[in-house]
Amino acid sequence: MKVRKSDKIGIILFLLPALALFTIFFIVPIFSICYMSLFEWNGISAAEFTGLSNYKAIFSDPVFLRSIRNNLIWAFAACFIQVPLALLMALILSTRPRAWKFFRTVYFFPQVISGIAIAMLWSAVFNSEYGILNGLLRAVGLESLSKNWLGDPSTAFICVLIYGLLYIGYYMVIMMAGITNIDETYYEAAKIDGANRFQMDIHITIPLIRYSIVTCITLAAIFGLRTFEQVYLLTNGGPANRTSVVVLYLYNQMRDNSYGGANASSVILVLTGAFVIVLIRKLTAEKKETLEKAR
């Protein structure tokens, strides 16, 4: 609609609350972390300008390096384990096997339950004395394998990481929505040409839901970088900071009143996130070009 004079005030009034909140809670905070990361500040006394020394400090802190490494592993694993599994299950459930709606509902459960409740649940699974996992091992006579899963440096990180990777419902539902939008005639034509299910999945379904897949990969990477609750609850970064992640690191810096370091790690997190999004866009856009060239 054209903007009429009588509508002008309305438009401004309607945009104002959203823009005000967006400015206060998105734009100002992002500028503030960038700016304040150049200051040494304990939250009480006046901030002191120290240039890039906060960045130097966090990058020479092995705990921060370990945290960022863990986040990258997390994002990578989500993209290359969780999303492909979700794709596989989306392809399977899209053939509408018996009770597929029931299974779709079940797979989506963890998305509805709070991350904190799920984390508590899994801390019960991994509990060294009364946990389900050790209980199961005992029950099948493999007691020798039972251990303090979250306390042992060799298993802690993998345990914290892996349980969420097998919750595939969210990405599966996104990809299933993509699959329902595919025109039936593609499959009919392929069928006439004698293609089997597997060939149809590889040559029709997957290329046609490329957009959904890229979305899922992007989301998986972003969620991997943002991880906090699981680690905070299950191990709080331990043992010996093995399982620390960037958000936990900045949370602890904040708790120690080292706001400069917290802000610097915030900036690194935001930048890594932006970089990953751009990278995924670039990589997938290139693929599209080569696909077109191949034709």
Add this chain to the structure above:
Amino acid sequence: MAKHEMNKSVIYKRTPLQRLGTVGKWCLILFFAIYTLFPLLWLFITSLKTNAEYFENPFSLPAALQFSNYINAFSQANLGRMILNSITVAVVATFLNVMIAAMAAYAISRFRFKGREIIFALISAGVMVPLNALMVPYFTIFSKAGLLDSLNALRILYTAIGLPISIFIIRGFMDSFPVEIEEAAYIDGCGFFGRFFRIVFPLTKTGLVTAATFQFITCWNEFVYANLLTSSPESKTIQIGIRYFTNQFTTDYVSMYAAIIIAIIPSILGYILFQEKVMSGLTSGAVKG
């Protein structure tokens, strides 16, 4: 709709390979279902046992159902208060969020003014911001405003951080119906606000409900900022409450499990009742985008 239905219409004998495929398929389907359901079921059963029974065998069934664990969770951890807090926070934050988002989406979707696509692109980019990285500024804002340890802090924060996704969802719905209806209303003398409340609001109900579902669930489940910004028992939400029974000295496991069940039952019930809405609500940003 059914993609590979035509497979069934062709009658042919299944090869061993295909049979293996079917077995593999069902193994996967059942694996993921058990993976999701078993721990939840276990949690529920254990929440009805005594601690002694639980320590003796984590898989046994309770000899008698210990509903006292639930009473314990409510009386000791004061879960009732926390549930009430969570409800008021989620309801207020959802209402404000959807109202403000719908207003902004209306202005952006229906009127061609300078900068509207820039505003929309900027706000949409907010979806990608890792909000956990903004702990320091958010903490500073609320401490300067004197709102630390107050439910209003959570209401305001949740309203604000949910805006990008809500505006994105609602705008999508508003774009999908024609402007002509409004033009006609304008000619009939219906003003800006009249058109919004009488025409656009009812027509975009699906979009508003979708955004509200997303927002409500996110608010109900939010932990990081509830943990950071509140401290006294009076202003804790249910997600904080479920940790009450763990402290460094002892853990009352069964009561803790009861508390977790209490915290997740509303989500699960709501999900089962409004399944399609919840699913499309939670994925709509990704599906439409």
